[in-house]
Amino acid sequence: MPNKTPQKKYPQLGFGLGLRKEHYQDVIDTRPDVDWFEILTENYLVEGGKPLYFLHQVAEHYPLVMHGVSMNIGNTEPLDRDYLTQVKQLKKSINARWLSDHLCWTGTNGTNAHDLLPLPYTEESINHVVERIEQVQDFLGSRLLIENVSSYISYKQSEMSEWEFLNEIAKRSDCLLLLDINNIYVSAVNHEFDPLNYLNAIDPQQVQQFHLAGHSDYGDYIIDTHDEPVCRAVWELYAQAVERFGETTFMIERDASIPPLAELLDELNFARKIAAAVSTQGINHPQIQNLLENLPIIQTSAAEASEAAAV
């Protein structure tokens, strides 16, 4: 299948936060120094009430983007047109700058598992997902952002690495990528590959947005829980992402154990500080090292990493 001619990306938005109901009133009352907010699409696919009331209030003051979990882009049943219609209407009503969902499947045969289930990294999956993304982009009339998910299993059927799979889908469908740096780290630990290999393999032309988030470390594996501050290893990877991808759109994604808004603003400001330092001084400048000096180095097995890539 031929690659499409890449279109222009959306204008960059800067440093944002996920909009959470715990912060609605704070955001409206205090207008915090956040460049934009990302909303969880499904929370607003309702007819009225508090969620939509506050959403429209926030939309008056901040750029918004939509992040969904239910597109089920990897499912082998037809796309849910009712869902897509609701999404399209919401996007228009809040003038959302763009829409993202996950490179995964969330259910099949009429049952929704409500989980971001990984796909096998195969040519069959690529063909299937590219066709589905094209259908969605045609329906929405805009480019979709697809996010890499955290995963805990690998399929024997996989024919390539996750980053090759992601790149290929982005190239063929000309969708944009939402790179979740925490998800790269989580999967790197769970599948024993070097996250920098992943990051450095991604085509910068396709990347629109980044997520930063926390996780729960169980020693031998990591669960992507989004209920903790961003850990130092992920900050280190983030610095590498800033170095590689330059000016782009970053945000902190917290979905559980929601802290006061001020704590997330502190975290966001740390992201700004690292980005400014990397952009002006370069990743190897002592100032960056000073910021990151306490970050743990991720232990990886070169043999296992190359094996995973070759499967």
Add this chain to the structure above:
Amino acid sequence: MNSSKSQPDLKELQRQMLAWLKAHDPVIKESVTGTEKVPADLRLDIYANAYRYRLIEALEDTFPALNTLLGDDDFFNMGLRYIERYPSQHFSLRFFGHRLADFLAAEDGFKEQKVLSEMAQFEWLLRATFDAAAQPRLSLEDLQNIAPEQWPELTFSFHPSLQRINLSFNVPQLWRAIEQEQPPIDIVEQEYPAGWVIWRRDLRTWYRSMDVDEAWAMDTMQEGENFATICAGVCEWIDEQHAPTRVAGFIQNWINEGLICSVK
């Protein structure tokens, strides 16, 4: 993978994975690799556990008072049975509990305690009220322009957030005590079911009980019947000469409470 079998295609692989999540069907194990540190079984368990915990969390979020009535362990086990009986079919977790009241009314171990099903029904309607559509309300001034001779034919439409429920138990009182973390109150079954109305106004959810004639009038008006029909119907409870005043009083209260959106 058994070499005599062909590799499952994507559709079949997804079917196998879902069968693992729902019923621990082990066939997916043939397609999953593990590592020395984290074997395939543990990896698959992460997904199977997440599947159940996420759905039960959604139930906890929608049915907090039911959770308190049952206790955490029994609520969790109830949730497991509900997931098995009614797997989620909607794209949003918001709608996962829509059959819980029916489930509790029908299943052994729960149907004997009818208060559980009533509480589930009450909490489900609270959620429905919370994010129902917004719509402008009718004011008493709007009624003043209507000529008296038009009144018998008038029909009224209610706010989309309005929900009606008849309850045999003191469910709203139980819910309130639990929600406000007050000392537990006794579960009481009434001699006759009482009519309750739930609605939203100014982003807040309200509920109150109704006399039997008011509940009947509201239900009948929701079905599209006009003022004259309602007046005739309430004569089952009061004498004919007082019926129009009684029904007009209902309507005045409903307008003051923000329950009515239009008249025609």
